[in-house]
Amino acid sequence: QKEVEQNSGPLSVPEGAIASLNCTYSDRGSQSFFWYRQYSGKSPELIMFIYSNGDKEDGRFTAQLNKASQYVSLLIRDSQPSDSATYLCAVNFGYTNAGKSTFGDGTTLTVKP
Amino acid sequence: NAGVTQTPKFQVLKTGQSMTLQCAQDMNHNSMYWYRQDPGMGLRLIYYSASEGTTDKGEVPNGYNVSRLNKREFSLRLESAAPSQTSVYFCASRPDRGVTGELFFGEGSRLTVL
Numbered sequence: 554q555k556e557v558e559q560n561s562g563p564l565s566v567p568e569g570a571i572a573s574l575n576c577t578y579s580d581r582g583s584q585s586f587f588w589y590r591q592y593s594g595k596s597p598e599l600i601m602f603i604y605s606n607g608d609k610e611d612g613r614f615t616a617q618l619n620k621a622s623q624y625v626s627l628l629i630r631d632s633q634p635s636d637s638a639t640y641l642c643a644v645n646f647g648y649t650n651a652g653k654s655t656f657g658d659g660t661t662l663t664v665k666p
Numbered sequence: 667n668a669g670v671t672q673t674p675k676f677q678v679l680k681t682g683q684s685m686t687l688q689c690a691q692d693m694n695h696n697s698m699y700w701y702r703q704d705p706g707m708g709l710r711l712i713y714y715s716a717s718e719g720t721t722d723k724g725e726v727p728n729g730y731n732v733s734r735l736n737k738r739e740f741s742l743r744l745e746s747a748a749p750s751q752t753s754v755y756f757c758a759s760r761p762d763r764g765v766t767g768e769l770f771f772g773e774g775s776r777l778t779v780l
Contacts, residue, residue, distance in 0.1 A: 557708075559708075579763070587768060587769075589769075594773050595773075595774075596771035596772060596773055597756075597769075597771055598771070599768040599769070600750075602768055623731055641699070641708055643709075650774070653699065653711055653724065654699075654711075654769060655725075656701075656708035656709040656710070657708050658705070658706070658707050658708040659706075659708050660730050
């Protein structure tokens with residue numbers, strides 16, 4: 554079992570729809586959770602991070618964390634063609650790991666006009 | 667405002683050749699990382715350095731060595747390249763605040779081993 558698993562893609566949604574991306578992790582000691590967006594041929598860039606259970610909203614993006622279920626998700630509202638990219642979930646496994654992040658394999662999202 | 671700079675951006679090697687990927691950051695971060703990304707996969711940690719003078723293995727360290735030359739620079743060396751090391755390599759650094767922080771990535775180095 555991979556330490557960080559993401560829902561298999563690709564995911565395709567029409568413009569204006571809500572895109573839902575999911576991630577589960579295996580280590581209950583995980584402390585912080587990140588969503589990175591990666592355009593084709595580019596490096597990842599952070600779009601959301603979350604540390605506490607519940608929801609965190611930033612513009613059209615909402616991250617949701619449920620530590621009891623070991624689950625983190627990313628919702629993209631009013632999806633735009635410019636949101637088409639691969640989304641990587643990353644998890645940090647506690648302070649003793651010096652903050653190293655473990656990544657899932659990513660979910661590729663396509664937003665169709 | 668350079669951030670994380672990697673060189674070279676592209677490299678083609680023959681099996682058995684050696685090379686070093688260079689990485690430098692100007693954000694005064696202590697922690698630096700080397701990841702590789704294969705097609706359709708996420709990032710896998712090769713080595714990381716929590717501070718100048720320290721390095722630790724990640725998930726896939728075999729076939730690689732690293733040097734943390736100073737606080738700014740963290741290099742990755744392939745002593746005898748193999749086709750399985752064909753990948754995109756990303757260097758990253760992390761700010762020193764609290765327990766965790768986001769990673770800042772370089773543009774990547776695309777390596778092909780024939």
